[in-house]
Amino acid sequence: MSDSLAALLTALADDELIIGHRHSEWTGFAPHIEEDVAFSSIAQDEIGHAAAYYTRLSQLGHASDADRLALGKDTVDYRNAIICERPNGDWSYTLARHWLYDAADSVRLEALESSADHELAALATKMRREERYHLLHADTWMKRVAAGPVEGRTLLITSLGSAFAESAGLFEPIVEEEAAIEAGWLPAPSHELRARFLARTAESLEDWGLPAEVHAGLDRSAEFVASSSGDLIAGRDRPGKDSPVASHGALGGRRGHHSEDFKSLWDDMTSTYRSNPGAAW
DSSP states (O other), X not given: OOHHHHHHHHHHHHHHHHHHHHHHTTTTTSSSHHHHHHHHHHHHHHHHHHHHHHHHHHHTTSSSOHHHHHHSSOGGGOOOOHHHHSOOXXXXXHHHHHHHHHHHHHHHHHHHTTOSSHHHHHHHHHHHHHHHHHHHHHHHHHHHXXXXXXXXXXXXXHHHHHHHHHHGGGGSOOTTHHHHHHHTSSSSOHHXXXXXXXXXXXXXXXXXXXXXXXGSSOOTTOEEEEOTTSOEEEEOSOOOTTXXXXXXXXXXXXXXXXXXXXXXXXXXXXXXXXXXXXXXX
């Protein structure tokens, strides 16, 4: 099979698996029961999508089964974007990441519907129908908080500043990207998909009265914080040690370089599989 197609499928699958695992951690802990159910459902969808990608990989001879691809590898073999593995933090950070991830995934799936791998294109079409509800859920929360009390708006904007800084990792070029584009597996390069993502998210932020400059010119040394009025101001201090962007840059995940947060996630996620490798579930 094509190494470039395998690299693409692995990155897609690992993103979905890891963000799904993080979402699942809200089960029993969300702010209210409706969100407990909603995040559990979204997590189930994301992990199901990961399973579909892993299954496609196994069909192409990359490994014996999807479980092994998902849970039977070491941390350095995962190709998920670093933003996916960050701890949930508070509700505002989870919401900001949820919205950014699903906005990015919408752009990605839209492009993949034209993939030269017909199985991947069909998966993208199916997933888009399901993922639109995830983005609708995130959009609804963003609008609600943006129009709500200043305290919630302030927390959301601060979290958006942190999460946007790492959203670049969702569009970090995959290994063998040039070959994947040449073969048609990936219909558009990552930098083009990121440009579409930034344009769409900026439009949404403007519609909701949130500052579009939250993702304009962000770098690893800049942090955007909200003022008492809920407007965004820029500071040049590095994030504090507890910030989601403090301990690692946005990039590296597509090459197997992960944050300090990943090891504990991997331990929890794979513990049952590692206790009995190859078991049928």
